[in-house]
Amino acid sequence: MAKLKYFHKIEIIKIDEIRLNKYNPNVMEPELMTQLCEKIKKEGILQPILLRHIKPEGKIKYEVIDGEHRYLTAEKIGYEEVPAIVLDKKLPEAIISSINMNKLRGEFDTLKLAEVIHMLHKTYSIEELEEKIGYTSEQFKGLENLLKYDFDSFSDEGVELGKGIPEEYEFKIMLNAKQNNIIEKAIEITKKENIAESLVIICLEYLTKHGKKKS
Numbered sequence: 001m002a003k004l005k006y007f008h009k010i011e012i013i014k015i016d017e018i019r020l021n022k023y024n025p026n027v028m029e030p031e032l033m034t035q036l037c038e039k040i041k042k043e044g045i046l047q048p049i050l051l052r053h054i055k056p057e058g059k060i061k062y063e064v065i066d067g068e069h070r071y072l073t074a075e076k077i078g079y080e081e082v083p084a085i086v087l088d089k090k091l092p093e094a095i096i097s098s099i100n101m102n103k104l105r106g107e108f109d110t111l112k113l114a115e116v117i118h119m120l121h122k123t124y125s126i127e128e129l130e131e132k133i134g135y136t137s138e139q140f141k142g143l144e145n146l147l148k149y150d151f152d153s154f155s156d157e158g159v160e161l162g163k164g165i166p167e168e169y170e171f172k173i174m175l176n177a178k179q180n181n182i183i184e185k186a187i188e189i190t191k192k193e194n195i196a197e198s199l200v201i202i203c204l205e206y207l208t209k210h211g212k213k214k215s
Contacts (some may be wrong), residue, residue, distance in 0.1 A: 010048050013084045015075055017061045018051060018067055025113035026124050028104040037073045045070055048083040050101075052094050065094045066101045092123045096132050103134070114143040131134050156215060 028036070049067030052062070064071055065087065074082050089097065095116060117140060120129060126137055135143075175183065183195060192198040 008085045008087070010083050011086055012081050013049075013051065013062060013086070014081050015071070015079060016059050018049075018071060018082075019054075019057075019060045019063050020071070021063050021065070021094070021098070023116050023119070024064075024068050024098055024102070025109050025116055026068070026098075027109050031070060033073065036069055037076065040070070040073050041077060045074060045079075045083055048085050050087045050097070051084045052089045053086060063094070065089065065097050080183075087100075092120060095120055099133055111146060114146045117143050118147055 047067070047070065049071050050065040052065050054063045062084070067084075071082065098118070099113075117129070121140075122145075123190040126131065126140055129135070129140060132138060183199075186202045187193065187195065187198045190198045190201045192201065
């Protein structure tokens, strides 16, 4: 039987001593936040929030590493304290922990994730990030390319191609039955057997009609 490598003490921390971090790429739909709120009202906080020590700013002594939505929900309900595990982690280490934990649940805001990866790349090499986060070098390349994309290159008159668009962007997705039917319909409409080509045609048609207006 494997022995526990670490055992962290759960502490009770005052909510007004905690702040959110600015890098969390995890987002939760309002419906799920409502469900989480109801669950915590009924059962309390079943999983401690993960915090790190920071340089005190007035009352603030801790920053959230993991558990942002539990923290926000507890604050909304009116809790004055929350159960937490407090770690001594520097900012880059905290970001790594946050990404690794969020990979197991919720949904990433891809553009914000790309920004966070870009920031981490200033501290870690791609090889180190591959080891710490688990993404491949090609996935990191795709996220980096996303930051070069000019989303303002679309206008009401049409789509201006070639402005910062990555030559290649490889990604993998899991589809449910409904989503798969939508993809098959797109292939039928565009008459393109290649899924990527079919999706690009559909997306370009949509962006041409509904592209962001320039101010």
